[in-house]
Amino acid sequence: MKGIAVSKGVAIGKAYLLDRSKFCILKQKLEDHEVENEIQRFRDAIAKTKVQMVDIKNRAEKIADKYAVILDTYTLLLDDDILVNDTIENIRKNRTNAEWTLNQTLQNFLNLFDNINDDYLKGKKDDLDLLVQAILRNLIGHSQETLSDIQEPVIIVTHSLSPSDTLSMPRNFIKGLATETGGKTSHVGIFAAALGIPAVTGIKNLTSQINTGDNVVVDGIDGEVIVHPNEENSQYFLKKQENYRRYEERLLANIHQSAETLDGHQIHLLANIESNQEAKTLRKFGAEGVGLYRTEFLYMSASNLPGERELYENFKAVAQEMGKRPVVIRTLDIGMDKQLAGIPTNDEDNPALGLRGIRLSLAKPELFLSQLKGILRASLYGNVKVLYPMISSVSEIIQANELLQKAKELLKEDQIPFDENIEIGAMIETPAATICIDHILEHVNFISIGTNDLIQYLLAIDRVNENVAHLYQPFHPAVIRALKQIFDAAKKANKKVSICGELGGDPMATMLLLGLGDLHDLSMEPHSIPKVKKIIRLIRLEEARQMADHVLNLSSVEEISQFIAKEMRTRFPDDFDRDLSFQEKIIPA
Numbered sequence: 001m002k003g004i005a006v007s008k009g010v011a012i013g014k015a016y017l018l019d020r021s022k023f024c025i026l027k028q029k030l031e032d033h034e035v036e037n038e039i040q041r042f043r044d045a046i047a048k049t050k051v052q053m054v055d056i057k058n059r060a061e062k063i064a065d066k067y068a069v070i071l072d073t074y075t076l077l078l079d080d081d082i083l084v085n086d087t088i089e090n091i092r093k094n095r096t097n098a099e100w101t102l103n104q105t106l107q108n109f110l111n112l113f114d115n116i117n118d119d120y121l122k123g124k125k126d127d128l129d130l131l132v133q134a135i136l137r138n139l140i141g142h143s144q145e146t147l148s149d150i151q152e153p154v155i156i157v158t159h160s161l162s163p164s165d166t167l168s169m170p171r172n173f174i175k176g177l178a179t180e181t182g183g184k185t186s187h188v189g190i191f192a193a194a195l196g197i198p199a200v201t202g203i204k205n206l207t208s209q210i211n212t213g214d215n216v217v218v219d220g221i222d223g224e225v226i227v228h229p230n231e232e233n234s235q236y237f238l239k240k241q242e243n244y245r246r247y248e249e250r251l252l253a254n255i256h257q258s259a260e261t262l263d264g265h266q267i268h269l270l271a272n273i274e275s276n277q278e279a280k281t282l283r284k285f286g287a288e289g290v291g292l293y294r295t296e297f298l299y300m301s302a303s304n305l306p307g308e309r310e311l312y313e314n315f316k317a318v319a320q321e322m323g324k325r326p327v328v329i330r331t332l333d334i335g336m337d338k339q340l341a342g343i344p345t346n347d348e349d350n351p352a353l354g355l356r357g358i359r360l361s362l363a364k365p366e367l368f369l370s371q372l373k374g375i376l377r378a379s380l381y382g383n384v385k386v387l388y389p390m391i392s393s394v395s396e397i398i399q400a401n402e403l404l405q406k407a408k409e410l411l412k413e414d415q416i417p418f419d420e421n422i423e424i425g426a427m428i429e430t431p432a433a434t435i436c437i438d439h440i441l442e443h444v445n446f447i448s449i450g451t452n453d454l455i456q457y458l459l460a461i462d463r464v465n466e467n468v469a470h471l472y473q474p475f476h477p478a479v480i481r482a483l484k485q486i487f488d489a490a491k492k493a494n495k496k497v498s499i500c501g502e503l504g505g506d507p508m509a510t511m512l513l514l515g516l517g518d519l520h521d522l523s524m525e526p527h528s529i530p531k532v533k534k535i536i537r538l539i540r541l542e543e544a545r546q547m548a549d550h551v552l553n554l555s556s557v558e559e560i561s562q563f564i565a566k567e568m569r570t571r572f573p574d575d576f577d578r579d580l581s582f583q584e585k586i587i588p589a
Helices: 032-060 065-077 081-094 098-114 125-140 163-168 187-195 231-253 276-285 296-300 308-322 358-363 365-381 394-413 431-435 437-441 451-459 477-493 507-516 526-537 541-552 557-571
Strands: 004-007 010-018 154-158 174-179 199-201 215-219 224-227 268-273 290-294 326-330 383-388 423-428 446-449 496-499 521-524
Touching (some): 004 187, 032 081, 032 098, 032 125, 081 098, 098 125, 154 215, 174 187, 174 215, 199 215, 215 231, 231 526, 268 276, 268 326, 268 526, 276 526, 290 308, 296 308, 308 365, 308 383, 365 394, 383 394, 394 423, 394 437, 423 437, 431 437, 431 451, 431 477, 437 477, 451 477, 477 496, 477 541, 477 557, 507 526, 507 541, 521 526
Parallel strands (some): 010 154, 268 290, 268 521, 290 326, 326 383, 383 423, 423 446, 446 496
Antiparallel strands (some): 004 199, 010 215
């Protein structure tokens, strides 16, 4: 069964089927005199859930900062106007029971998430659903099965896992996780990765095909779950398990060495983060700074729009943690399809092409000014840079820079110090920005290529649409040519280039990206840094350029993909040759 690999490694053992099926919610009509009592019952359930979440977060902090930070979202959502106030309003308006009304509110909320273009934010749907299930349990007075009684090694198989589930499980007995819901950015994915528990999520109909006690394999490397493996399969995965363990040990052994090619060309490997708490853990993966700080999390998890001071304190903490290392802060990259506290939303037929990114910031200058002032104030404490998202024309950069200048003047009036020479960057993620890249480079200090959206817009593919997702091809000739055009223009303008999309963290693409042009930074999820660093340290830049030149002459996705896969598997069998189960090849003398 195929799913999403969210935590690397291989787990082999007995399944423990955990029943986390949703409640069957019935609609009940209330008498007028029952309405206020029903609202109070709902408020009591919210209050009880808040107490539970605080307790869970306190325990989560002992596991991982990022995991604990995610739980802040749960607590803040319990104060959310839509989730709480809309439910109360609809109980009064429709005279329906709290369980039914809350479930309707949830569906409205999930519809908002369906229209969001950002994959990271889409991954939060499952977390919201889990929170509502927790409230429903408190409304119904339903006590659920606890995992704390497990006394033998097992692999948890379930529809979904709540935060309380993950914290109550005896971690020395949990060998692996497999769920029907969740993704890399959900709390399950982050929890599993933080503890090094192999995990696969997003497997449809998983729980209907496995029973407690079944022998299963969770392959968190290739995103597969195998039920009732035969003897041959069992031996294969035991070998893969041990080889991968050794492989990871070797990766981390020299993590603080620089990412420098054999012929002396150095690439700076930076991290993509969503919260200031994550900055504390970056050095153990060898990150040399923050290449993309996604500020959306600060807005998504807030019951009120964060103000200048709150943003400043947050950015300052990251800057201080990083010291002289760069911290690139992307201004708000979110669209009007998402409810933000205090900002009315508009329904858009196609949010991906709507009022999002820099367009929203320019349409809401006060919102943008508070971000810019927060970033500027934090720049006094480190090597902070500003990154504008979703740029499609020079005029957008000019308008953004005018507001940046206004933010500087306002701070000067209040005698608040900041870095006068803060660097400005543009996200290159639209075809328009690619075609007009020479003009854009005249107005910024650096550019950062957001490959996720660039590929999507270049190929006209919605990669979360199951009907066309298979056509989302990072190695499409149009994508490679667009990247080459960007690199060539940047070299001519003598401007630095960074890549911060998923392609930047894909070791299979590392050699090609280095060969396409003068790449200064690669920014990625922290866990990807050791593997990308290993590739860089074992190649010559000239070899990478030869690979890129050859790829640029190929005309189809199939040709390019096959060529790159063959080259990388030949050069790095330990990393890419799946047939060898991560076993090192022994080369005869």
